[in-house]
Amino acid sequence: MRYFVDCEFNSFGGDVLSIAIAPEHGKPLYLARPKNEIAALVREDKIDPWVVDYVLPVISANGLSPTYVDRSQWGLELQRFLRGDTDIVFVADWPEDIAHLMQVMMIAPGGMINLPCFKVEMRRVDAYFTNLEGAVRHNALWDALSLRNLYLMENGELPAPMAKRA
Template sequence: MRYYLDAEYTCFGGELMSLALVPADPALESFYVAVEWAGPTDPWVETHVVPHLGSDFVSRELASLKLATFMRERAVGHMVIVADWPTDFEHLLALLITGPGRMQPVPDFDMKFQRLPGFNTASTSRMPHNALADAEALRDHCEANHG
């Protein structure tokens, strides 16, 4: 099963603010989490991302647990996680790490970087710069054009 990934973060190289995984099948449940952050936030992010995060923020530790649980519960067949931006993978993988030499127990999965010249999730997303809506836009584009 393919899952489409998007993440929002405080600035270039900054902290994770939200992350979403959306299944290829729109009838199945998606994952979204908004994560508490402490560092400074870029003014552009304050204007375009923060208003779309929602209000149910969780600690990074709880976000990690929720993500791992979601992935384990959906481990039917092989999981492939698709993203169109490398930093999204960076945040996904970092969220699975729980400490030095430790990580959440998750099933095996593959990552597929899907380069999409000319496509911009913000232009097709129902709520630009919201990780869940942007992951849905990515899924809809990829499934319609690349299968």
Template sequence: MALVRYFLDAEFNGFGGQLISIALVPQDPHSAVFYEALPCAAPEPWVAAHVLPVLRTTPTSRPAMIAKLAAYLSSDPEPVVVADWPEDIAHLALLMVTGPGYRLASPRLMFELLDLPLFNSEALSEVPHNARHDAAALRTYVLAEQR
């Protein structure tokens, strides 16, 4: 069975800030996308101007987001998550911590961190700073580079 790659993007409240939205866009453009957002009560000014206006989804609670992530990942026995930024991976990994000493039950999960100095999500994304569209732009870029 071929490994399925999921392209990851996350938006957060400034560098090192709380997660606002996260997306996993599968390699197959016909497969379902995971895209969820959390409330952001005190956004940085840049985030308030550029990220929150383009969320295009209703924020949910962290427990609900975790449950949806578990359901999404459960359909693939060995997902490979591809990212271009380490903080995106960190936010996804932190979603898998469900409490002190507890973690999300998940399949084997692999991460691939790519160094893409020429990739510019703001220029290539249909909706810049929207995690779903930025992850789709990452997918398009990576797949085009690998042809």
């Protein structure tokens, strides 16, 4: 199954703040660092101002809220989420999303979560797909869902949106 990945992070090359993985069918996984941890980074002025203005206000938006869990547990959450799938393809639209996903998989020095072989596909697109009602840019889950819908539509697996009537 294909899984569409998006992350929000603390500026270019910064620490991951949230990750969303939307399967082509089924319920997505959406994780964020604990609220108190993010608040502490803001208080200590360790969050990029752009992230404070555009990412943090929408981390929970229009009915899509993450599970706030310690970053050290994300790998195990991902392992549970993918359990039983033996044909995994991760799809992302930005290389840093892939890098953060790989870091989530590493749970100890020399140790990673239990996954079968998997593939990664990089799609260079603007994934803000405006036909998703309530979509909010810079929310990892909305962005992953947008990428999923755009990808499936381009591959003929989802009907193209109908033109709006005046």
